[in-house]
Amino acid sequence: ASSSSSSSSKVLATPLTRRMAREHGLDLSQIAGSGPQGRVMKADVTAALEGASATRNE
Amino acid sequence: MAETFDVVIIGSGPGGYVGAIRAAQLGLKTALIEKDKRLGGTCLHRGCIPTKSLLWSAALLHHIQEAADFGIEVPKPVVNWAKVQEHKQKVVTKGANGIDYLMKKNKITVIKGHGRIAGKGKVEVTGDDGSKQQLDTKNIIIATGSVPKSLPNVKVDHERVLNSDSILGIDRIPKSLIVIGAGAVGCEFASVFNHMGSQVSIVEYLPNILPIEDADISKEMEKQFKKRKIDLHTGAKVESVENTGSGVKLTMTVGSETRTIEAEIVLSAVGRAPVSEDIGLQHTSIKADRGFIKTDTMMRTTEPGVYAIGDVIPTAMLAHVASAEAVLAVEHIAGKNPAPINYDLTPSATYCYPEVASVGLTEKKAKERGYDVKTGIFPFSAVTKASISNEGIGLVKVVSDKKYDEVLGVHMVGPHATELLAEACVALRLEITTEELAHTMHAHPTLSEIVKEGAEATLGHPIHI
Amino acid sequence: MAETFDVVIIGSGPGGYVGAIRAAQLGLKTALIEKDKRLGGTCLHRGCIPTKSLLWSAALLHHIQEAADFGIEVPKPVVNWAKVQEHKQKVVTKGANGIDYLMKKNKITVIKGHGRIAGKGKVEVTGDDGSKQQLDTKNIIIATGSVPKSLPNVKVDHERVLNSDSILGIDRIPKSLIVIGAGAVGCEFASVFNHMGSQVSIVEYLPNILPIEDADISKEMEKQFKKRKIDLHTGAKVESVENTGSGVKLTMTVGSETRTIEAEIVLSAVGRAPVSEDIGLQHTSIKADRGFIKTDTMMRTTEPGVYAIGDVIPTAMLAHVASAEAVLAVEHIAGKNPAPINYDLTPSATYCYPEVASVGLTEKKAKERGYDVKTGIFPFSAVTKASISNEGIGLVKVVSDKKYDEVLGVHMVGPHATELLAEACVALRLEITTEELAHTMHAHPTLSEIVKEGAEATLGHPIHI
Ligand SMILES: Cc1cc2nc3c(=O)[nH]c(=O)nc-3n(C[C@H](O)[C@H](O)[C@H](O)COP(=O)(O)OP(=O)(O)OC[C@H]3O[C@@H](n4cnc5c(N)ncnc54)[C@H](O)[C@@H]3O)c2cc1C
Numbered sequence: 002a003s004s005s006s007s008s009s010s011k012v013l014a015t016p017l018t019r020r021m022a023r024e025h026g027l028d029l030s031q032i033a034g035s036g037p038q039g040r041v042m043k044a045d046v047t048a049a050l051e052g053a054s055a056t057r058n059e
Numbered sequence: 060m061a062e063t064f065d066v067v068i069i070g071s072g073p074g075g076y077v078g079a080i081r082a083a084q085l086g087l088k089t090a091l092i093e094k095d096k097r098l099g100g101t102c103l104h105r106g107c108i109p110t111k112s113l114l115w116s117a118a119l120l121h122h123i124q125e126a127a128d129f130g131i132e133v134p135k136p137v138v139n140w141a142k143v144q145e146h147k148q149k150v151v152t153k154g155a156n157g158i159d160y161l162m163k164k165n166k167i168t169v170i171k172g173h174g175r176i177a178g179k180g181k182v183e184v185t186g187d188d189g190s191k192q193q194l195d196t197k198n199i200i201i202a203t204g205s206v207p208k209s210l211p212n213v214k215v216d217h218e219r220v221l222n223s224d225s226i227l228g229i230d231r232i233p234k235s236l237i238v239i240g241a242g243a244v245g246c247e248f249a250s251v252f253n254h255m256g257s258q259v260s261i262v263e264y265l266p267n268i269l270p271i272e273d274a275d276i277s278k279e280m281e282k283q284f285k286k287r288k289i290d291l292h293t294g295a296k297v298e299s300v301e302n303t304g305s306g307v308k309l310t311m312t313v314g315s316e317t318r319t320i321e322a323e324i325v326l327s328a329v330g331r332a333p334v335s336e337d338i339g340l341q342h343t344s345i346k347a348d349r350g351f352i353k354t355d356t357m358m359r360t361t362e363p364g365v366y367a368i369g370d371v372i373p374t375a376m377l378a379h380v381a382s383a384e385a386v387l388a389v390e391h392i393a394g395k396n397p398a399p400i401n402y403d404l405t406p407s408a409t410y411c412y413p414e415v416a417s418v419g420l421t422e423k424k425a426k427e428r429g430y431d432v433k434t435g436i437f438p439f440s441a442v443t444k445a446s447i448s449n450e451g452i453g454l455v456k457v458v459s460d461k462k463y464d465e466v467l468g469v470h471m472v473g474p475h476a477t478e479l480l481a482e483a484c485v486a487l488r489l490e491i492t493t494e495e496l497a498h499t500m501h502a503h504p505t506l507s508e509i510v511k512e513g514a515e516a517t518l519g520h521p522i523h524i
Numbered sequence: 525m526a527e528t529f530d531v532v533i534i535g536s537g538p539g540g541y542v543g544a545i546r547a548a549q550l551g552l553k554t555a556l557i558e559k560d561k562r563l564g565g566t567c568l569h570r571g572c573i574p575t576k577s578l579l580w581s582a583a584l585l586h587h588i589q590e591a592a593d594f595g596i597e598v599p600k601p602v603v604n605w606a607k608v609q610e611h612k613q614k615v616v617t618k619g620a621n622g623i624d625y626l627m628k629k630n631k632i633t634v635i636k637g638h639g640r641i642a643g644k645g646k647v648e649v650t651g652d653d654g655s656k657q658q659l660d661t662k663n664i665i666i667a668t669g670s671v672p673k674s675l676p677n678v679k680v681d682h683e684r685v686l687n688s689d690s691i692l693g694i695d696r697i698p699k700s701l702i703v704i705g706a707g708a709v710g711c712e713f714a715s716v717f718n719h720m721g722s723q724v725s726i727v728e729y730l731p732n733i734l735p736i737e738d739a740d741i742s743k744e745m746e747k748q749f750k751k752r753k754i755d756l757h758t759g760a761k762v763e764s765v766e767n768t769g770s771g772v773k774l775t776m777t778v779g780s781e782t783r784t785i786e787a788e789i790v791l792s793a794v795g796r797a798p799v800s801e802d803i804g805l806q807h808t809s810i811k812a813d814r815g816f817i818k819t820d821t822m823m824r825t826t827e828p829g830v831y832a833i834g835d836v837i838p839t840a841m842l843a844h845v846a847s848a849e850a851v852l853a854v855e856h857i858a859g860k861n862p863a864p865i866n867y868d869l870t871p872s873a874t875y876c877y878p879e880v881a882s883v884g885l886t887e888k889k890a891k892e893r894g895y896d897v898k899t900g901i902f903p904f905s906a907v908t909k910a911s912i913s914n915e916g917i918g919l920v921k922v923v924s925d926k927k928y929d930e931v932l933g934v935h936m937v938g939p940h941a942t943e944l945l946a947e948a949c950v951a952l953r954l955e956i957t958t959e960e961l962a963h964t965m966h967a968h969p970t971l972s973e974i975v976k977e978g979a980e981a982t983l984g985h986p987i988h989i
């Protein structure tokens with residue numbers, strides 16, 4: 002377990018999605034992961050980002 | 060009354076037999092049909108395994124020839140080619156026995172004969188003796204694989220002009236050999252026979268050998284082959300191959316130049332053709348496209364209940380791809396919800412010496428995909444473990460995306476590259492960044508440290524160079 | 525006026541010299557102090573590298589002895605031990621030249637002599653000729669490493685009773701050898717000399733050889749060593765070692781039994797002691813604990829501006845740990861915000877034949893930590909690539925957590941295990957689950973497929989067994 006996941010529920014992510022989340026101020030635990038066992042993958046973060054910008058653009 | 064299978068698989072290569080095992084593990088009533096004498100397909104009998112056995116004998120000979128450098132003095136080794144072949148056969152037979160055992164253990168019904176789809180949920184099997192048997196099944200997986208193809212102007216006679224099937228059984232080490240086609244298969248045989256003492260030439264139509272690899276990798280391998288005195292002709296179009304009685308004469312054009320080279324034999328290694336004829340496709344909606352059967356991401360063909368996997372579909376013709384597709388198909392049949400295969404993560408391996416291995420995007424492909432690409436190169440000459448065996452040859456190249464630092468591809472030429480690749484396969488699958496890869500502790504001293512250094516090189520600060 | 529360094533590093537092992545390079549890359553004004561003639565420390569001169577050179581020669585000899593099985597016929601090979609040593613020396617010298625080059629390239633000030641902390645921000649270096657030089661520095665890193673230690677009742681005379689330093693330079697292959705201590709160092713020398721033809725005995729105090737490894741791994745390795753006719757005495761307390769003039773006689777007790785064995789020489793390989801005396805700690809607040817210097821997770825000692833890394837601190841005594849700690853320390857000095865090292869992810873490798881390698885938790889440790897543990901074992905005998913070189917020996921064991929399916933540890937005995945480990949290092953670092961590992965495509969045919977199969981075994985459905 003990584004140091005960042007000491008809280009109650011564990012978020013499976015990837016180095017890439019952790020970085021993307023950091024840069025864009027996203028909370029990975031709020032993103033549904035499409036990877037095995039719910040791991041948050043790049044596609045999920047990209048989708049979340051696109052969703053966010055789509056909302057902003059409205 | 061005939062029983063009804065959950066799945067009937069036609070073809071027992073690494074696609075078919077692995078799929079059958081997984082199907083049985085998932086509780087499916089499974090039949091596997093094979094027309095060859097033994098199970099295992101191309102991979103076991105005419106592909107991956109016998110070639111690697113020859114390559115091991117060849118690499119061993121090479122290491123023995125250098126053994127004095129390490130204090131092990133041996134009189135000149137002699138190759139007993141018949142024994143080389145015997146060992147190869149032993150490994151293959153052991154593999155086939157292993158598959159037989161696995162079929163029994165998993166209670167898979169194995170039927171020997173030629174399988175054809177005979178209608179909806181029906182497969183007909185014709186035995187060697189002409190006897191026919193009909194199977195009822197809920198699902199069918201076509202796993203009929205592929206066979207060598209040849210150039211229209213290069214007739215394979217299995218005497219002077221061999222293909223990968225026939226050269227595997229060759230009864231001698233040819234004095235000289237011309238290999239047409241420098242893909243994995245061509246390069247592996249070139250490597251074997253060069254080590255065994257043949258004079259080897261390679262003729263490749265494209266500008267570089269191993270054309271699907273990253274250009275820097277192909278170039279490095281060309282350098283290595285040249286050091287080994289392999290005669291390379293790239294960008295070369297074969298015009299004719301002529302049996303001279305005592306050998307073969309090959310004429311090619313390279314740009315405006317015409318070249319003629321001669322050798323004892325020629326190996327035609329120009330690719331493989333899918334096997335989709337005479338398997339009953341006419342009883343389905345499936346239309347093969349230049350022999351290939353198209354599928355969706357769950358390996359379903361256009362015909363409900365009929366799947367296709369492995370070399371017969373237009374994905375990379377590799378054993379592990381066939382196996383992965385087979386597992387996916389049976390998991391789908393079993394009602395699981397498998398994730399589609401990400402083909403960008405397909406490892407590619409060529410077991411020549413030194414080895415070549417890669418996964419992910421080449422620099423060129425990454426640019427085509429629109430990534431802002433960074434690369435890092437690190438040589439094996441700066442890896443201490445490699446210098447211990449005098450194998451400081453080759454390099455690793457890491458391709459990454461500037462924006463998020465994602466590792467997009469890892470490409471290697473070097474000692475044991477095919478084993479070192481596994482790390483990169485996992486790393487890419489888990490979307491690693493170069494920073495994370497560079498920070499991963501690797502055991503010292505190992506060759507695998509090169510992957511870490513390659514990642515550091517991408518970041519601009521490798522340690523040992 | 526003397527210049528002020530950003531960091532002065534005492535000791536040029538894989539801790540010190542790697543730290544110096546990274547420091548220079550980060551723009552720090554760096555000095556490296558070494559009392560040995562050449563840079564590189566234990567690892568390069570008396571540890572990792574020379575042992576692996578001997579092991580390569582030994583493994584090569586072994587492969588040559590089996591070469592006929594693969595069709596390569598060679599008359600009986602002869603070991604030229606002087607040449608074995610010469611090659612080893614060549615590799616070491618090349619390594620030392622490499623470090624010299626890296627120091628120059630990175631503009632690191634290298635000072636030969638004995639370094640001592642002389643007060644806040646002061647390091648005094650005493651040259652071989654007694655000349656003294658004082659350095660001003662903002663930070664100090666203690667990287668003084670370790671030296672062999674011995675049992676109180678086993679006096680190392682470097683004639684009959686050797687330690688790892690002296691056996692490395694031995695001028696002959698002993699007819700017989702007793703190794704006291706079956707950690708990595710002991711097992712590696714046992715493996716070398718067994719291959720080279722010595723009659724080898726191992727005497728280990730704990731119940732199993734390689735006691736820090738998972739019990740199943742230790743047991744498998746014991747099986748392998750026994751097959752190689754190495755005489756194992758575990759749970760054995762050495763009572764005395766006596767020089768008989770023509771050899772040595774070792775008396776031990778195993779339970780209530782007393783055993784006596786004789787040999788030409790004894791190797792004492794019972795661990796290493798940190799080097800923290802005579803380095804000026806009295807001018808700091810640092811109190812060594814049985815020689816070890818304690819640090820926090822940023823490698824800081826109790827003395828502001830003084831860091832310690834590598835074998836001199838109470839973490840695993842391994843080269844890659846020393847390097848990782850050094851990089852961490854200089855990144856901290858440079859004001860970066862490095863992540864602490866997760867020591868659970870420290871790879872461990874023993875380069876005996878077959879090799880042993882592991883990362884993460886053993887089954888026992890995982891249980892102690894309260895995990896609900898699952899394990900999966902897969903043998904190399906079921907890996908086709910291994911059978912190609914007749915190396916279907918050993919196994920992989922995957923330890924996982926039932927709750928989240930996380931892979932907690934990967935443990936191996938087998939051919940090239942030290943290279944195969946890299947995949948597991950990355951996998952654990954990225955918190956892989958066994959399901960994800962099992963679904964990662966691995967190139968076929970490779971030894972690395974065993975890792976995938978091990979993960980499948982944990983899930984209850986390995987394919988090839
Ligand atoms: C020389 C060589 C070296 C190779 N090396 C490697 C390597 O190192 N790594 C790698 O990944 N790949 C390698 N390959 C490729 C690999 O062998 C193939 O990708 C793999 O075998 C494809 O598996 P498959 O199950 O799709 O088909 P195949 O292995 O081709 O198996 C198909 C089987 O179906 C049977 N069959 C066909 N039609 C019928 C029918 N109508 N009824 C019954 N049975 C039928 C065939 O007899 C055959 O046994 C190599 C190939 C060659 C030629």
Ligand SMILES: Cc1cc2nc3c(=O)[nH]c(=O)nc-3n(C[C@H](O)[C@H](O)[C@H](O)COP(=O)(O)OP(=O)(O)OC[C@H]3O[C@@H](n4cnc5c(N)ncnc54)[C@H](O)[C@@H]3O)c2cc1C
Nearest residue numbers: 535537539559565566567571572639669834835841842843
């Ligand atoms: C036989 C053997 C085999 C090994 N094999 C492996 C292996 O395969 N993999 C692995 O990871 N580890 C291996 N190790 C362990 C590895 O060598 C050590 O963990 C590693 O060298 C520690 O690095 P270090 O930089 O902390 O210290 P060291 O490498 O011990 O270097 C310390 C340096 O500091 C110098 N020094 C000490 N005091 C002073 C002073 N006051 N002034 C100036 N200089 C000073 C010493 O001369 C020395 O050069 C092996 C060890 C041995 C003995």
